[in-house]
Amino acid sequence: MDILITIQHPAHVHFFKHAIDEFEARGHEVHVRALDKDVAVDLLDEYGIDYEVVGSRGDSLAGVALSTLGIEYRLFRAARDIDPDVVASIGGFEAAHVAKLVGAECVVFTDTEHATLSNALTFPFADEVATPKCYRDDAGSNHHRYPSYHELAYLHPDRFDPDPAALDGLPVDADDTYAVVRLVSWGAAHDIGDEGLDGLTDLVGRLEDAGATVLISAEDDALPPELEGYAITIDPHLIHHVLAYADLFVGESGTMASESAVLGTPTVYVHSANPGLMRDLASFDLLFGYHGEHRNERAADRAVDILRSTDADWESRRQRLLEENVDATDVIVERVLAAVE
Template structure:
């Protein structure tokens, strides 16, 4: 069958990369169409995934609408040429719309309940909506739940073995705990009016005063005084750093969840809760979330307490989580092949029984 995979964010590359390889290995034709966003295209190139870029990067919410419209129009044109059986995406606004227009099946994966604009535009048109079992909300008969997280499509131990030696590339005393802090730009449509830490400088100072070596990965510009803390690494190596760190503090839910499934304790600081961050905290104790007006102070208190904690067996907590969760890539492939078989059956001619 013919499958179109659409990529609009770096996380989408990670999510689909193993499924693309497996689908091609099973003899399916896979076409990858991308919109430039942060380092998405860089990752496609790093993983040697054949792709076509259909639209550039937006620099504001206003320009995002224009870029998205351009991307969807070009995706429609290419889909009419490819004639896919299945179109898949995370979020899936363009994918669901285009699939409807070209009579392909659409399989949408998502895990962000508060992204209401995306869900309103995508879900009504999608044939299948796949979410983690902890997703808050019901999409109806088309809803498929699975026991896992997006991050286990690429960080499950069957898919990823971290290289913790990356720590040796920075000037960090081996006896000092390493903290990676992820700072968000708050530029996504579902981030409007939301926030995380009050001061990045205060985050670094508090953690350094606790004896940690702090490195930052930031979507926007950092204050000049913190530029020396900026982590310079190839985007495809970030997960090695998350595994090598002793603690991750993050305004982004994806980074926090990535750290958690790797067995690195994560402090998540954001004004919005998600089903998967809640479950990783309540059920497995791998993530600690702070949402209210006191989140800055309380999160830093928790971060310092984790650095001072020598008793918690984080690897045991990770093992307990992995015992109950699946390799999500396997589920991706199953959903795409099932949808593709349904589409192929629909377009096959009906042969009358000669008897």
């Protein structure tokens, strides 16, 4: 078969990378088309995945609209040449539209209920919408739920083994007590109107007082100047190793929060939204979400409590999560191949 996969975000590279290997090992041709978004292209290069760039999003509302038209047109031209049997994407309304235009099956994966505009533009055109079982909304008659999370496509223990050498160059070792704080730029369409962490200087001080070295990972200009000394620079493909050895994650990034939780790292998530994924991770007592009024004070209190606790068995909580959820790469391969059977 010819399989066309679209990449709109760095996390999508992680999600599909093992499935691409599986498809190719079975003799299928995989064609990757990517947006030049953050470090997505860097990750594709790092993993040796062949791809072509079909554009990037604009910065303003008008720029997004115009760039989206260009992206969809270039993707259509590519698909017309490839003549794919199936198109797969995370979200990606352009992929769903183009699949219809070229007569290909379309499998869309998503775990983000609050991406309401993107979902509305995507779901009616997809042949299947595959979501984790914790997804709270109804995606329609072609909705397929499976027992896993996106993050378990690349962080399941069958797919990922943390390496302490990945911390070389950082001011911590794997055995040190450290906390990772993640700040986002709030530039995504589904981030409009959302908000996360405030009082960062106070938070960092409290984490340090609780005995942790603080490492801050920040998008674009999200980091206040007074905290620039805490910023870390690390190759993007190594960040999961840093999360795996951390004693705490605090952040506004849903992707990195869920990654930390499935790795067994206690996670404090601060955000306006509370999607089904976060609620499900919270049921294993691996993630603690704080939303609405006074979320920052309550989140900081929880973070300090985690650092000072001595009796929490985070690994046993992770093992329970793994027992109830499957390797998501197996799901990707199954659903994509089933689309044309």
